[in-house]
Amino acid sequence: MKVSLSELSALAGEGGLLEGESVRARAAGIWNPDPIAADAIVRPRDTQSVSRILASCHEQGQAVVTHGGLTGLVGGALTRPGDLVLSTERMNAIEDLDETGRTMTVQAGVRLQAVQEAALEAGLEFTLDLGARGSCTIGGNLATNAGGNRVIRYGMAREQVLGVEAVLADGTVLSSMNHMLKNNAALDLKQLFIGSEGTLGVITRAVLRLRERPASCCTALLAVESLDDVIQLLRHADRGLGGTLSAFEVMWRDYFRLVTAPELGVTPPLGRDHGHYVLLEALGGNEEADPEHFETVMGAALESGLAVDAVIANSGREREALWALRDAVERTHDAGPPITFDVSLRIADMQDYLSQVRRRIDAAFPDNQTWVFGHLGDGNLHIVVSVGDDSDETRHKVEEAIYGPLQAIGGSVSAEHGIGLEKKPWLHLSRSPEEIETLRRLKATLDPKGILNPGKVI
Ligand code: ZN
Numbered sequence: 001m002k003v004s005l006s007e008l009s010a011l012a013g014e015g016g017l018l019e020g021e022s023v024r025a026r027a028a029g030i031w032n033p034d035p036i037a038a039d040a041i042v043r044p045r046d047t048q049s050v051s052r053i054l055a056s057c058h059e060q061g062q063a064v065v066t067h068g069g070l071t072g073l074v075g076g077a078l079t080r081p082g083d084l085v086l087s088t089e090r091m092n093a094i095e096d097l098d099e100t101g102r103t104m105t106v107q108a109g110v111r112l113q114a115v116q117e118a119a120l121e122a123g124l125e126f127t128l129d130l131g132a133r134g135s136c137t138i139g140g141n142l143a144t145n146a147g148g149n150r151v152i153r154y155g156m157a158r159e160q161v162l163g164v165e166a167v168l169a170d171g172t173v174l175s176s177m178n179h180m181l182k183n184n185a186a187l188d189l190k191q192l193f194i195g196s197e198g199t200l201g202v203i204t205r206a207v208l209r210l211r212e213r214p215a216s217c218c219t220a221l222l223a224v225e226s227l228d229d230v231i232q233l234l235r236h237a238d239r240g241l242g243g244t245l246s247a248f249e250v251m252w253r254d255y256f257r258l259v260t261a262p263e264l265g266v267t268p269p270l271g272r273d274h275g276h277y278v279l280l281e282a283l284g285g286n287e288e289a290d291p292e293h294f295e296t297v298m299g300a301a302l303e304s305g306l307a308v309d310a311v312i313a314n315s316g317r318e319r320e321a322l323w324a325l326r327d328a329v330e331r332t333h334d335a336g337p338p339i340t341f342d343v344s345l346r347i348a349d350m351q352d353y354l355s356q357v358r359r360r361i362d363a364a365f366p367d368n369q370t371w372v373f374g375h376l377g378d379g380n381l382h383i384v385v386s387v388g389d390d391s392d393e394t395r396h397k398v399e400e401a402i403y404g405p406l407q408a409i410g411g412s413v414s415a416e417h418g419i420g421l422e423k424k425p426w427l428h429l430s431r432s433p434e435e436i437e438t439l440r441r442l443k444a445t446l447d448p449k450g451i452l453n454p455g456k457v458i
Contacts, residue, residue, distance in 0.1 A: 038079035047204040055171025068140030071132035074420030108139025127154040145195035147416030152377040153246040163207030164190035169447035198453040214283035216290035222307040223274035240297035247281040248377030255371040259328040337390035344415035360401035380415035
């Protein structure tokens, strides 16, 4: 390391520096049991401390990788020997909750679930939600522009934050802690850091946008035969539910059959032979009237033949059981190491795209198992491929089959997981040479010595 441990220890405050065995004892990620490779972990308590640490690292050319909850899926937080980890784990204060302005001011290391719970206690809601809510941090959610289960209604993380404070590589504190919905006083600089995956600055605080807590939550699972009908059902539901549609998740048959296999002991809520299963949810403001209206809209879908069968959740437990099927992604690990994707494309292109992908994977790996599910309402498909091994060569072949057809249709190699290290070789399929050059110029301007999360994204 280029910065001395005693200097870092002084800058981080008491108990703020971990080295040696206490670094090695930590896993590189929630789903990655390898030890952290970096030499040390520095754990500042506030923005000023982050600023002093980065100023020193900048001066001495020290590589810094910021760590939040380590729930990323693309290697964006991996470290190398000689790196310094800057962990936000001791920056976990909820500083303020403004019920009138409907905002919450937090430090970057607060866990998403803690934010959600604090908002609920005040009769409000923070609407970003994803499976890793108990582990992931707000700083990480913003740095990766997280998506999740309610994007169709509320947008991604970018749309749920009003202000951000970030520290640039040289220690400059860029505080854009805006509390207003509207602020067109020149460029919105916070957007530089949202989705930058730790390469342009370290997010230290944020002002989050809260909404009124919904009074009703209606959930249904519908069986739909063709993808065309699924797409029509999306429009039918969105129109009929008048802006309250908050999730439109689709499981293709192979995925549904996997997560309702008899040996798992779950009772399938619908027959297992349909083409597609749509998990649909609406959040509304009228506890009495909403369920009745929801049932009418679902009933109309059945009558018109868009859906061939349906079940509506009648309790919180039933609702959770339906979501548990959608969230049982770990079942795809049973057949061997899974290779997972989160591609984005226009809904109208999905049928052709999936046929192409199936052809390509079947040709390269006749014994493959491939599952498709995801946030169809957002144009975001998750594809999991299992071919027995996940060596670099195998992985590359599978990636070629999945990513190859995206370029021609203007799709994206990452809908919500980001680029990190894993998708860096494929970024050029979704971004033009001019776009990538502009990203490089931004990086050179904000981090001229390249100390922040080096080697990631571009
Ligand atoms: Zn997802």
